[in-house]
Amino acid sequence: MVRRPVQPEGDGAPDPGGPVAPSEGVQPRRRVWMHPVVRVVPLVIGLAVAVPLLAGRRAELSQATTTLQHLRPAWLGAAIAIELASLGAYVVLQRRLLVAGGVVVPLAPLAGITLAGNAIQNSLPAGPAWSAVFAFRQFRRLGVDPVLAGWTMVTVSIVSSICLVAVAVIGLGLAASVASSFDLTGVIVVVAVGAVAVVIALRYVLHSGRALTLATRAVHLCQRVTGRPKGDARNVVLQAADRLGAVRPARGDWAVAVCCGLANWLLDAGALALAFLAVRAAVPWRGLLLTYGTAQLASNLPITPGGLGVVEGSLSIGLVLYGGAEQSTVAAVLLYRIVSFWTLLPLGWASWLGLHWRARRRPAPVGSRP
Numbered sequence: 001m002v003r004r005p006v007q008p009e010g011d012g013a014p015d016p017g018g019p020v021a022p023s024e025g026v027q028p029r030r031r032v033w034m035h036p037v038v039r040v041v042p043l044v045i046g047l048a049v050a051v052p053l054l055a056g057r058r059a060e061l062s063q064a065t066t067t068l069q070h071l072r073p074a075w076l077g078a079a080i081a082i083e084l085a086s087l088g089a090y091v092v093l094q095r096r097l098l099v100a101g102g103v104v105v106p107l108a109p110l111a112g113i114t115l116a117g118n119a120i121q122n123s124l125p126a127g128p129a130w131s132a133v134f135a136f137r138q139f140r141r142l143g144v145d146p147v148l149a150g151w152t153m154v155t156v157s158i159v160s161s162i163c164l165v166a167v168a169v170i171g172l173g174l175a176a177s178v179a180s181s182f183d184l185t186g187v188i189v190v191v192a193v194g195a196v197a198v199v200i201a202l203r204y205v206l207h208s209g210r211a212l213t214l215a216t217r218a219v220h221l222c223q224r225v226t227g228r229p230k231g232d233a234r235n236v237v238l239q240a241a242d243r244l245g246a247v248r249p250a251r252g253d254w255a256v257a258v259c260c261g262l263a264n265w266l267l268d269a270g271a272l273a274l275a276f277l278a279v280r281a282a283v284p285w286r287g288l289l290l291t292y293g294t295a296q297l298a299s300n301l302p303i304t305p306g307g308l309g310v311v312e313g314s315l316s317i318g319l320v321l322y323g324g325a326e327q328s329t330v331a332a333v334l335l336y337r338i339v340s341f342w343t344l345l346p347l348g349w350a351s352w353l354g355l356h357w358r359a360r361r362r363p364a365p366v367g368s369r370p
Helices: 034-055 057-070 071-098 107-123 127-141 146-174 176-183 185-206 210-226 233-246 253-279 283-300 309-320 328-341 344-359
Strands: none
Touching: 034 309, 034 344, 071 107, 071 146, 071 233, 107 210, 107 344, 127 146, 127 344, 146 185, 146 253, 146 283, 210 233, 253 283, 253 309, 309 328, 328 344
16 A cells, blocks of 8 residues: 655646646647557556566465465454554544644545555556655645645655664564574665665755755756746745744654554554464464565565565565465465555545545635644
8 A cells, every 4th residue: 555655746747636727828738649658568567577477476376366265254354454544544644744734634535635646656657756746736625735735745755664664673673583594684774774864864954054055946947847836946945944944743743653654554564464364374473574564665666556566576485484384375465465455446546536526526625724
C-alpha cells in the first residue's frame, strides 16, 4: 500500500484527480498520441521482466495456489482488519500534521485521498509523481493552503521513511546473528545513517542563509518553464517562508506522528504474520521484521509499479532463509500481497471516482481552522 508521498510538483502539474480549468485565453496542447505509449511501454517492460521470473517458479506458485485453497477464514479476516488499521494510522499521521499547521480536515476525505493515491501510485507509470500531484490538488480542494499542503506531504514522507528504517533496525537487532551471515547488517546501518544524514541536512538547509537565495532561483526557474507560481520570485519565497514559520508542531504532535508512522509499518508487517497463520504455517518471527523492512525499502526503487515482483521475491527469499518452509512461505507472501496490494487497488480507484464526482458536485473546501 501507498505511503511516503513525495514532494509535490506544484499547481501547474497535470491532475489525475480530475480536470482543472485552464487559465483564460490559454489552450494547452494535448499530445493525445503519447498517452497510450506512456501507459503501455512500462507495462510491456514490466511483463518482460516478470514473466520469465514467474515461469521459473511455476512449481512453487502451483504449490502455493494449492495451499491457498485451505485458508483459515478467521486469520484472513484478521489480516484484512489489521491492514485497514495500518491504513488508518497513516491517515491519522497526515491529519495530525495538518492540524499542527492550523487546518482541521475530516478523516473520511483523507482516507479517500490515501486510498486513491495508493491506486494511482501502484497502477500508473511514474506513479509516485502522479500520486503526489493528486494528493496536492486534493489537499487544496479541502481548504489547505499550498505551502501547508506541500509541507505536510514532504514531512509525512520523511517521518514514514524514518519509521520504516527504524522497523528494519529493530528487525536487525532481533536477527543480528543471522543477518550478519547474509551481509545485511552493513546495508541496514548505511540506510539508517543515510536517513539521519538527510534529516540533519534538511534542517541545516532550511535554517541557512543560502536557503532563501537557492529557493528564489528555483522559483524563478520554475516560473520561466511553467509560468507558475505568479508574482515576484523573491516575494513568493518570503511568503512561503513566513507560512512555514507559522507551522510549529509541538512535541506531542511529533510524538503522535512518529507513533502513527511506526504503527503504519508494524501493523502492515502484522498482516504478513497473520497471512502465515491463515495458510496454516509457522511464522518465522525472528527474521520477519528485518525481511519485511528490507523488502519495503527495496520496493522504493523505481523498478515496477508498487514494487510488483520486487516485494514478493524479497519477502519469499528472505523468509525462507530465516527458516520458513518454501511452499507455505510463498503462499503466505502471495496472500499478504493480495490483502495489502491487490485488494486495495479497486478500493482506491473507487475512491478516486468518488472524489472526482464530489469535486464536480461540491467544489467548496471542507477544511476548517481549529
